[in-house]
Amino acid sequence: MGFWPVVKKVVNESDVVLEIMDARMPKISRNDEVEDLIKLHKKILIKVYTKIDLVSKDYLNFLKAKEKDSVFVSGVRNIGMRKLKEKILISSKRAGIAEPMIGIVGYPNVGKSAIINALAKRARAKVSNKAGTTRGIQWVNAGSLRILDSPGVVPWSDDEIMLGILGAKNPERLRDPESVALEIIKMFLDYGKENLEKFYKMKIGEGSDKYDILLEIGRARGFLLKGNRVDEHRTIFQVIRDWRDGKLRL
Numbered sequence: 303m304g305f306w307p308v309v310k311k312v313v314n315e316s317d318v319v320l321e322i323m324d325a326r327m328p329k330i331s332r333n334d335e336v337e338d339l340i341k342l343h344k345k346i347l348i349k350v351y352t353k354i355d356l357v358s359k360d361y362l363n364f365l366k367a368k369e370k371d372s373v374f375v376s377g378v379r380n381i382g383m384r385k386l387k388e389k390i391l392i393s394s395k396r397a398g399i400a401e402p403m404i405g406i407v408g409y410p411n412v413g414k415s416a417i418i419n420a421l422a423k424r425a426r427a428k429v430s431n432k433a434g435t436t437r438g439i440q441w442v443n444a445g446s447l448r449i450l451d452s453p454g455v456v457p458w459s460d461d462e463i464m465l466g467i468l469g470a471k472n473p474e475r476l477r478d479p480e481s482v483a484l485e486i487i488k489m490f491l492d493y494g495k496e497n498l499e500k501f502y503k504m505k506i507g508e509g510s511d512k513y514d515i516l517l518e519i520g521r522a523r524g525f526l527l528k529g530n531r532v533d534e535h536r537t538i539f540q541v542i543r544d545w546r547d548g549k550l551r552l
């Protein structure tokens with residue numbers, strides 16, 4: 303199913319819709335059009351930032367101050383679930399709904415199923431680092447809550463770099479993985495050079511550009527081909543996977 307059919311079905315069938323976003327990439331993981339659709343259908347919208355275990359305390363506080371009505375959680379670390387549940391129940395009660403149906407939307411691999419499992423206190427939904435793990439739309443019982451797990455859906459399927467960074471498209475399916483890896487490196491150049499240096503145990507030289515850094519990472523990892531040339535292909539995929547899996551942190 304395409305993006306809008308899934309989103310429309312989820313929104314139609316639920317009373318409360320959780321919009322799941324990646325706390326590491328708040329700007330690119332939200333979707334205004336989805337929010338508008340939820341409001342248009344007069345459903346309750348709860349914005350949820352997940353994977354907060356992957357960001358620094360300072361950054362989290364900054365995001366919390368900016369996004370006051372959002373909930374901050376980690377599905378796999380089971381953080382913030384009580385608050386999320388409370389918010390769901392309080393806002394439903396206010397709308398006169400005793401047993402709310404809960405829908406979940408968000409791009410692939412953002413951590414939707416992990417949140418459902420944390421709410422359910424058991425593994426009800428399949429979780430993996432492959433984008434597109436959940437197939438079809440299915441209701442899951444999570445304690446007293448009924449939640450509709452849905453496949454991750456992408457509205458901006460033409461922006462490959464964005465999808466790559468979001469982990470919404472599996473690395474081996476990217477047409478231009480190099481650009482994705484370089485864009486990830488650029489984020490670190492802009493916001494957290496030291497973390498990149500620390501993680502790959504290398505030093506970023508004065509005036510190095512993102513491509514120089516990619517080669518430096520390959521060298522630091524010992525990804526070398528004959529003649530001591532850096533295996534760029536291998537390095538590119540390493541960077542994308544380290545970022546996707548939350549090992550490499552801003």
Ligand SMILES: Nc1nc2c(ncn2[C@@H]2O[C@H](COP(=O)(O)OP(=O)(O)OP(=O)(O)O)[C@@H](O)[C@H]2O)c(=O)[nH]1
Nearest residue numbers: 376377411412413414415416429430434435436454
């Ligand atoms: N560190 C961290 N990793 C998480 C968190 N939530 C999910 N993940 C990881 O992110 C990946 C995707 O999680 P899923 O819950 O399967 O994501 P999804 O949104 O249901 O994905 P699709 O069904 O493919 O759309 C898995 O590798 C999870 O282990 C979290 O809060 N923190």
Ligand SMILES: [Mg+2]
Nearest residue numbers: 414415435436
């Ligand atoms: Mg899923």
